[in-house]
Amino acid sequence: MSLSAATLFKYIPKQQPLWLALSGGLDSMVLLHLLSQSGLAFKALHVNHQLSAQAGQWQDHCQRACDQLAVELVVELVEVAPAGRGLEDAARQARFAAFAQSLTQDSVLLTAHHRDDQAETLLLRLLRGAGVHGLRAMLPVSPLVIDGCAKGQIVRPLLDCSRAELEAYARLQGLDWVTDHSNEDTSLDRNFLRHRVLPTIAQRWQGFSQRWRAAASHLAEAAELLDELAVQDLGCLPQAPELDKFGRSLSLAFIQGFSAPRAKNVLRYWLAGLNLTLTSAQLAELLEQLTHAKADAQVDFHLADSCLRRYQARVFCTPRLEPVPEGALELGPDQPIGFGVGRVAMRPAAYGLALPASGKWLVRTRRQGERSHPAGRSHSQTLKKLLQEVNLPPWLRDQVPLVCDGQRLLAVGDLWLEQGAGELIPNGYSLTWDIP
Numbered sequence: 110m111s112l113s114a115a116t117l118f119k120y121i122p123k124q125q126p127l128w129l130a131l132s133g134g135l136d137s138m139v140l141l142h143l144l145s146q147s148g149l150a151f152k153a154l155h156v157n158h159q160l161s162a163q164a165g166q167w168q169d170h171c172q173r174a175c176d177q178l179a180v181e182l183v184v185e186l187v188e189v190a191p192a193g194r195g196l197e198d199a200a201r202q203a204r205f206a207a208f209a210q211s212l213t214q215d216s217v218l219l220t221a222h223h224r225d226d227q228a229e230t231l232l233l234r235l236l237r238g239a240g241v242h243g244l245r246a247m248l249p250v251s252p253l254v255i256d257g258c259a260k261g262q263i264v265r266p267l268l269d270c271s272r273a274e275l276e277a278y279a280r281l282q283g284l285d286w287v288t289d290h291s292n293e294d295t296s297l298d299r300n301f302l303r304h305r306v307l308p309t310i311a312q313r314w315q316g317f318s319q320r321w322r323a324a325a326s327h328l329a330e331a332a333e334l335l336d337e338l339a340v341q342d343l344g345c346l347p348q349a350p351e352l353d354k355f356g357r358s359l360s361l362a363f364i365q366g367f368s369a370p371r372a373k374n375v376l377r378y379w380l381a382g383l384n385l386t387l388t389s390a391q392l393a394e395l396l397e398q399l400t401h402a403k404a405d406a407q408v409d410f411h412l413a414d415s416c417l418r419r420y421q422a423r424v425f426c427t428p429r430l431e432p433v434p435e436g437a438l439e440l441g442p443d444q445p446i447g448f449g450v451g452r453v454a455m456r457p458a459a460y461g462l463a464l465p466a467s468g469k470w471l472v473r474t475r476r477q478g479e480r481s482h483p484a485g486r487s488h489s490q491t492l493k494k495l496l497q498e499v500n501l502p503p504w505l506r507d508q509v510p511l512v513c514d515g516q517r518l519l520a521v522g523d524l525w526l527e528q529g530a531g532e533l534i535p536n537g538y539s540l541t542w543d544i545p
Contacts, residue, residue: 112139112278114147117266120249125217125261127151130208131175131182133167133287136221138174139275140267142282144219145178151219153182156207158189158200160291167287174285183211197297209255216261218253225272228318229302231325240389242377245329254384271318339378342367346375349423354544355502356427357383361419364400372396376424383426385412399424407503420502428545433508437473440512442538448472449508451544461537462512462519462530471513475506481521482528489528492521499524505544512540 121127129144131137131153144151155171157164168184175182185207191199212218231246253263267275279286295301310317346360363375373396380387387395391412398408399419408419411429418425433449440446442464445454453472455462462470475492482489496506501524512520519530523542526533 112143112270112274114143116270117143117147117149120264120266121149121219122217122262122264123149125215126213128208128212128216128218129153130218130220131155131171132289133171133174134289135279135286136223136267136272136275138284138286139279140219140221141174141178141180142279142284145180151180153180154208154211154218155182155184156204157184157186158203159186160189160196160200161289163287163289167289170285170287185210197299205255208253209260212253212255212260214261216253218261218263220263220265221267221275222247222265223267223270223272223275224318224322225303225307227268227325228307228321229299231321232302232306233298238389241328241335242332244325245332246325248329269322335374336378338371339375342371342375343379349421352421352423352425352500352502355420355505356418356425356544358423358425361399361422361424364396369396380426383415385415385426387412409504416504418502418504421500425502427504430504430508433474437471437513439469440472441469446472448510448542449474450505451508451510451542453510453543454541455512455538456541458537458539460533460535461539462526463534463537465514470519471515472510473513475509475511481518481525483521483525484528484530486528495521496524510540510542 127144127149129137129141129151131141132155141153153171153175155168157168161167172182172184187203187207189196189200189203208218227246231244234243234246237243247265247268249266249268250262250264253260278284291297292300293304295304314320342363343359345366346362349358349360352358359376359379363372367375373392376396376399377387377392380392395410395417398410402408402419408417408424410417414429416427416429418427428450431447431450438446438448440453440455442455442457445452455470479492480489481492481495483495493506496509501509501522509522509524511518511522517529518527520526520540523540
């Protein structure tokens with residue numbers, strides 16, 4: 110295809126803040142030059158991984174190129190710690206952490222991935238056993254999610270171009286670029302495919318990368334249809350707004366109502382909406398636990414910083430629990446404090462509890478065998494039984510904050526007041542218990 114600034118306008122929005130991921134290599138230098146000719150306002154972002162003795166030279170090269178084109182360059186220095194993940198994955202994680210420092214929720218990150226990169230990605234994912242959504246490989250436009258938080262979009266405007274086309278453009282325009290010799294290391298999977306496997310395929314099947322690009326496009330259409338089906342199926346499932354404060358949840362009715370592949374598709378789509386991506390093996394294991402666990406059995410499936418739990422015929426996505434304090438904490442008016450997984454505060458109320466003589470309340474966790482006497486009830490019961498009655502999920506029953514004035518129990522979370530809490534007074538205080 111003919112490369113020009115007009116190539117970019119097919120995918121790049123004109124309003125949002127634009128950032129170019131600039132490594133200094135051939136691909137990103139071509140994109141830098143095209144952007145400089147486009148009239149679009151953008152900034153460049155260079156991540157120095159500090160893995161090569163030439164890393165400083167590459168950074169200087171990017172700075173000189175941006176200075177010549179009057180483009181602002183932001184440089185992020187990172188430290189790559191493999192920690193058992195492998196160097197490629199660790200570098201990617203460090204790079205995306207650096208992106209998070211500069212990008213906002215409405216940012217657009219431009220990368221110079223091309224058609225040959227797409228072929229490598231498709232083959233890599235095929236070898237790793239990816240499903241339809243993985244085999245669609247890289248999309249021209251996709252959400253940019255970093256550490257579970259949306260950071261705008263990632264746009265790949267050169268995805269229809271081959272590397273040969275980019276190199277021809279660079280030579281025609283007299284561009285300079287740096288060469289990372291680690292790209293020759295065939296002990297790394299992508300480099301092995303690039304230098305050993307794909308050249309052999311190209312000798313036998315000329316133009317294969319275009320056909321693979323078409324295959325990825327077909328798979329993207331199939332993935333889109335699966336997503337549309339999941340949206341329809343989710344709309345048929347019962348909702349439980351009274352349980353929303355305890356986490357995002359999904360009715361398990363889909364397990365009995367749908368075939369196994371369809372149920373897996375619903376669960377995958379719902380998790381993707383929470384920025385959680387499971388491998389095929391993890392998804393199958395989770396579905397197995399949800400399907401075959403007894404009705405009253407607890408399911409705790411840990412993933413990243415989240416936990417998937419089963420309660421009242423629903424699966425909940427919640428944060429990992431933080432430990433609750435062993436002793437009592439002081440709580441003053443309008444002075445929120447962290448308490449386990451949540452936060453508590455005493456807020457002004459039209460009618461509420463009186464301020465203790467000490468000027469602060471005490472907040473603690475429940476004790477073994479402790480009893481409570483909710484206001485308006487004729488007798489006390491065990492706190493465990495009462496928390497079950499109000500449908501507090503099991504994982505929060507040891508997290509519930511108890512408000513005390515000295516030794517006297519006044520309130521159990523924001524669930525009820527104690528019989529002995531005293532009369533509510535005008536302009537008093539009530540507890541708020543915020544659960545993320």
